[in-house]
Amino acid sequence: MDAYLPYVLCLVLFCIGIYAVISKRNIIKIIIGVIIAEYAVNLFLILVAYKAGGRSPIFSRTQEILPEAMVDPLPHALVLTSIVIGLATTAFLIALAVRLYGKYGTFDISRMRELRG
Amino acid sequence: MxxxxxxxxxxxxxxxxxxxxxxxxxxVVAVGVVGLGLSIIFLILKAPDVALTQIVVEIAAVVLLIRATLNRDIAMKYCGNRPFGAIMGILFTGFVFVIALITFKDGLNLFGAPLMTVSQFYPLNAIEGTGATNVVSAIILDYRAYDTLGEATVLFxxxxxxxxVMRSPGKKKEEDLQDSK
Amino acid sequence: MSKEHDRGMTIIVKTVTRLTVGLIFLYGIYIILHGHLTPGGGFAGGVIVALSFINVDLAFGGKVSDRIFSKGSTSVIEALGGVMFLALALLGLQWGGFFDNFLHPDGEPGMLISAGIIPLENIAISLKVGAGLFAIFLTLITLQKFESEKK
Structure with missing residues (x-):
């Protein structure tokens, strides 16, 4: 079980984010839950890529570095893309929240449902 | 570790x-702490590209969140959970947790021993194939540039x-809406 | 005091911003141009450049930053980055295929001028990411001002 412990801790982080999305009423809290779940997914991919005693996937001109000693570079590339997309979607969620605040005057989604009628 | x-x-x-x-x-400040810890973990796990991008994006996200929540007096008012929200949340996350633990047992490599069957190709051929010494940069801009094109589309x-969403509604449009009502 | 000092934050923040914002901008340019040699690249460098403009906007208020980099020019620069990225991809069709690295054998690996079209693609991506982020920031800020004027 010890070899899986980082994955389990990462899963706990993901579950905290999902719990916030499901149970909270404030829109900003829901956005925070989405951000935390997204961080947990990024962390999980990087944890999968780690090789014990490995090096960063960068060559050097002055030093001989074996390609076999490097960590897995493919998840790094995928996560790099995912982080920037996460920022864009977060900004979109914030814009929606600000718009809803301008319309209803509250961040509370239950009160929004009452005010709609 | x-x-x-x-x-x-x-x-x-x-x-x-x-x-x-x-x-x-x-x-929001606590979310900033979470992102900073994530950036340092990336650095420990030998991913400096991702660590640099993460810390910069974290700063931008916190600035945007603070600008969205600041100067709104009602924002400080506390709203609690949804009705039955806590029970539903705990049930659902417990379900996810158990399923994921069962999946981890069978289908995942041990921590520190990645499966390199596909991605061993990239470090071995990056220098000859692209000339870039940063292997991650060679992957996102040469071998898998389609991913980056899709990312640019999503960002756009x-x-x-x-x-x-944020454009101010024109006056003419509001009049039209009132007429139609 | 001049008119510039009426808006924005205190004089301390303004002085420190004036000293450091150029260095932040230069660091972003460095991250972009060395993206194929060292950690970094178009994504991180673009966001750093956008953060330097956000810094100016937060410290000096909207009018000063609008004079440097207005909302209209962000969309133009973002479109320019996208067009540059697609043009590089389409130019590869002449030599081998979509996204073919047609400049590759020039230059020695590890030098600044190397790796074919990867530095050019880094510049295109940084223009797109930086201008996009700054456009999002300006939109969120201006709507807030609009709301506060309404009240």
């Missing part, structure tokens, strides 16, 4: 504070979406 466990514990504590604290500004769509 004791520092890894300490940092993940710090991130879990920060995220618990972020979702349970009453003041929204404190919650998000920017257009933000501009569409």
């Amino acid at each position: 004791i520092e890894l466990y300490v940092l993940i514990g710090l991130m879990i504590a920060g995220s618990l504070i972020a979702i349970e604290v009453k003041n929204l500004l404190s919650a 769509t998000a920017v257009v979406g933000v501009l569409t």
Whole structure:
């Protein structure tokens, strides 16, 4: 079980984010839950890529570095893309929240449902 | 790897504070702590590209969140959980947790021993194939440039979406709406 | 005091911003141009450049930053980055295929001028990401001002 412990801790982080999305009423809290779940997914991919005693996937001109000693570079590339997309979607969620605040005057989604009628 | 466990514990504590604290500004600051810990974990796990991008994006996200929540007096008012929200949340996350633990047992490599069957190609051929010494840069801009093109499309769509949602409604349009009612 | 000092934050923040914002901008340019040699690249460098403009906007208020980099020019620069990225991809069709690295054998690996079209693609991506992020920031800020004027 010890070899899986980082994955389990990462899963706990993901579950905290999902719990916030499901149970909270404030829109900003829901956005925070989405951000935390997204961080947990990024962390999980990087944890999968780690090789014990490995090096960063960068060559050097002055030093001989074996390609076999490097960590897995493919998840790094995928996560790099995912982080920037996460920022864009977060900004979109914030814009929606600000718009809803301008319309209803509250961040509370239950009160929004009452005010709609 | 004791520092890894300490940092993940710090991130879990920060995220618990972020979702349970009453003041929204404190919650946003706690999210900043979580992102900073994540950046240092990336550095420990030998991913400097991702660490640099993460810390910069974290700063931008916190600035945007603070600008969205600041100067709104009602934002400081506490709203609690949904009715039955806590029970539903605990049930659903427990379900996810158990399923994921069962899946981890069978289908995942051990921590520190990645499956390199496909991605061994990239470090071996990056210098001859592209000339870039940074292997991650060679992957995202040469071998898998289609991914980057799709990412640019998603970013463009998000920017257009933000501009569409946030544009101030024109006067003529409001009159039209009232006429139709 | 001049008119510039009426808006924005205090004089301390303004002085420190004036000293450091150029260095932040230069660091972003460095991250972009060395993206194929060292950690970094178009994504991180673009966001750093956008953060330097956000810094100016937060410290000096909207009018000063609008004079440097207005909302209209962000969309132009973002479109320019996208067009540059697609043009590089389409130019590869002449030599081998979509996204073919047609400049590759020039230059020695590890030098600044190397790796074919990867530095050019880094510049295109940084223009797109930086201008997009700054456009999002400006939109969120201006709507807030609009709301506060309404009240």
